[in-house]
Amino acid sequence: MPKSRIRKKADFTPPPAKQATNIKLTNRSWVAPVMLALFLIGLAWIVVFYVTDGDLPIDSLGNWNIVVGFGFIAGGFGVSTQWK
Numbered sequence: 001m002p003k004s005r006i007r008k009k010a011d012f013t014p015p016p017a018k019q020a021t022n023i024k025l026t027n028r029s030w031v032a033p034v035m036l037a038l039f040l041i042g043l044a045w046i047v048v049f050y051v052t053d054g055d056l057p058i059d060s061l062g063n064w065n066i067v068v069g070f071g072f073i074a075g076g077f078g079v080s081t082q083w084k
Helices: 031-051 064-080
Strands: none
């Protein structure tokens, strides 16, 4: 019986590498410390307000001190959206 021809496969050549499309990577190492700082400032603001029976941090704001504390906390959440 006659032998069939051996078909040789072509050597694999990887496709040419795609060039990076000018992706701008920014250094966001500031995000985590700022986020945690805002959380802690907001928490401390509210705790100080309750512990001092409304005399501190700013007496003239009255109960709006709670809103200021939650504003710092909301700012921390806003900064957290930049974290990658």
